Amino acid sequence: MLDKTYTPKDFEEKIYADWEMSGDFKPDMRSNKDNFAIVIPPPNVTGVLHMGHALDDTLQDILVRYNRMLGKNVLWQVGTDHAGIATQMVVERNLAKEGISRHDLGREKFVETVWKWKEKSGGTITKQLRRLGASCDWSRERFTMDEGLSRAVRKIFVNLYKDGLIYKAKKLVNWDSKFMTAVSDLEVIQKETVGKMYYYKYPIEGSENEFIHIATTRPETMFGDTAVAVSAENEKLKHLIGKNCIIPIINRSIPIIADEHADPEKGTGAVKITPAHDFNDFEVGRRHNLPLINILNPDATLNENTPFEGMKTLEAREKTIAKLEELGFMEKIEDHPMVIPYGDRSGVIIEPLMTDQWFVDAPVLAKEAIRAVEQGEMEFVPKSYEKTYFEWMRNIQPWCISRQLWWGHQMPIWYGPDGEIFCEENETEAKEAAAKHYGKEVELTRETDVLDTWFSSGLWAFSTLGWPDKSEYLDKFYPTSVLVTGFDIIFFWVARMMMMSMYMMKKVPFKKCYIHGLVRDEKGQKMSKSKGNTVDPMETIEKYGADALRFFMAAMETQGRDVNMSESRIAGYRNFATKLWNAARFCEMNECKPVAGFDENSVKLPVNKWIVAKAKQASKEVTEYLNAYRFSDAANAVYQFAWGTFCDWYIELSKPIFYGENAEETVETRATAAWVLDRILMILHPFMPFITTELWNNISERNVKLIHAQWPLNEKIDTEALGEIDWAVDLISAVRSLRSGMNIPAGAKLTIYLKDANASSLANLQNLNKMICTLARLEKIEAFGAKQEISKDMVQQVFKEAVILMPLKGVVDFAAEKERLSKELETLNKNLEGYARKLSNPSFVERAPAAVVEEEKRRQAEALENKAKVEEALERIANF
């Protein structure tokens, strides 16, 4: 017996535990069926599930469950990411609470602490994924820093290095002074701010009263200036080119050079050049062979090359300005809108800094990654994202992969005593290589830098399947079928996976890439902890059930658009689950149980034939929509069928049968209802796996689990079976509408006039009379043929399918009816004008497709007919 109320909490976790224990999520490695594989975008190992995951993983689970039911051999590869900076940050913050810094511990101890932290809090997100219903193969769970994946990282690193695609270089990089590490361009967020523009002057060397005027937003960097540039075409300033000027305060002489970088229109037309602290200036410096003067320490304090050693940049800025003012070089300070770079994790200002770093030659790797998409080996869904991808890939810069962190993959690089680099997969091999190089054993020191987290994530599609070892999983499931992820990590991850996979595997990592949007709050605002507008998926699941949240995500997912949270909508889908639950209870109460050997194609009753055809139609729609990754359409198709067709109509239509006396009809209807309910459970299962499974198990003993049930495919739909009941449904709706509009009491006797009164419609009415009366709440319903004389005390009403006459004098509000009919007449007249205009337009008649013209004529005829009837009805009303 099903409980009276739907309480998802009672069964969701139990059902999940059963799936997992029974190995229902594992692929069958012995089968030769088609393969389908997804790798999960690995969440941070110490993270918690947020709505973005809920969306991403729901979509994946829908695809996974759908393909599993299609009979494919399905692998959903799961795992977590070590998330270098993010994790190190959390652990450091925890330590800070105890007043300890990572340096107090030392590298080894610190890394040990992070591992402990990972063990402690690492399980959260995977538990939460289970709660959501994600049917991934947990027996194959991986971690980006586990032994196998670390080996993959080392191997590919060595390959890239030996191919010259990884190199070390002293370059200006984005420096995060909080974590004291380089970060990649992508990890820098540009924020609009109103800053200040400072105008001051440098005296020209050897001249008393001559100055060159400078404008800058960062005066403290003047101590690193090694030139001032003006444009060679700058009429006002070009005479200074070749002279020297003096940097005040430190009184260092620097040349005034000609360079196109100096735009005469901007600032004062003269630019101070600080090659060690500005990307543009660095280029200028290179063109003119200027020396580089570094003025910053790694913690963004000024160094010994400045008079303000040890000071933070902002403080040094104040001092510099004060000093310039004191010396009389300061001219003016203006507000200036500008963009300042911040670290996406640390939130501190990113400083360009000259350091030794390691780079991947991304422009070279990008070539194959671009080609693969150009030639359709990998397809974006929606397609428009390939533009974004191409745009970025074609302008890609070398990727800085070294991080001066402690948590991550330490680079497989060893240095000899003279600094010679040995890149090998392990220390033993490095030593061998060194011995060969030097002709004797030497002491090696290992590079301390670790790799950018995204380096290991970039290998995810094949490293998780067993690479670099031979692996049957790799053989079967690589390339994977589809990657599902948000547009915000196309660059971080999708692009890098493409590059790494094309390089190492010579094949795309996935054949399709489904891109979805962000989950926003109810008002469309981005969710963030600082705004306090985040919604915890676990709380939502607690309140409405995982199925409701999942269905919501699916129903809201329209390609390329963000999803706005809406609690009322989630509640709506919980209501949908309740509705289904109650429909199942109705079936249970009426003894509708699946009948062995039942053939849905041989049912006799019109309602049963009808619902079978509708069910197949709905199944076909869902299938087509899922194949096209149209999640919202697929979800809505199931929803419509289950609620709008099965609950609202079929169950109602079946009541007269269940409460009637005809045993044969009852037996057939029970079996049909059970079949249709099963069908709903199947096509709804990918979206709402829990309630469907619970009902499936409760309804009857099964020899197949729902999760492995056969998805209906290529069914013949008996469209002829639809007409009769569709007609009755329209008729009942029309009668109801009439009743409601005219306050006709329940149990009235109605006589209806059938507009297209032919034998078949009269027969329909005869056959379905009881059913129609029950649903329309009438005592009796009779029909007249078209030629039937219409008596004066009847009011007629125009509807799409039927004209209804009622002997209801005294019950009807004739004034209101008159007004309604007049309005109707007005509309009809307006439409008729339109038809006439169109049909008398020769170019329409000649050039529009024949079918369209015919349709227009048909509409005109129909409108004329209706007009006549409305006029007739009005006349009759006038007689009362």
Added chain:
RNA sequence: GGGUGUGUAGCUCAGUGGUAUGAGCACUACGUUGACAUCGUAGGGGUCGCUGGUUCGAUCCCAGCCACACCCACCA
């Protein structure tokens, strides 16, 4: 500065070259009809951002404009 996307019912959004049978929520009226009030029935509500163009016909295609959102680059 370059690019992308969006503007359709009160709200959040589907959708389509042929008079918008649009969806969910919200709203109004009625309703304890033997699954369900987490419900049922009926209903109100839109000149499909603005202006031009293409077309027999445009909400849909094209151009311009306005508004909003996002991405990339840069601003001495």
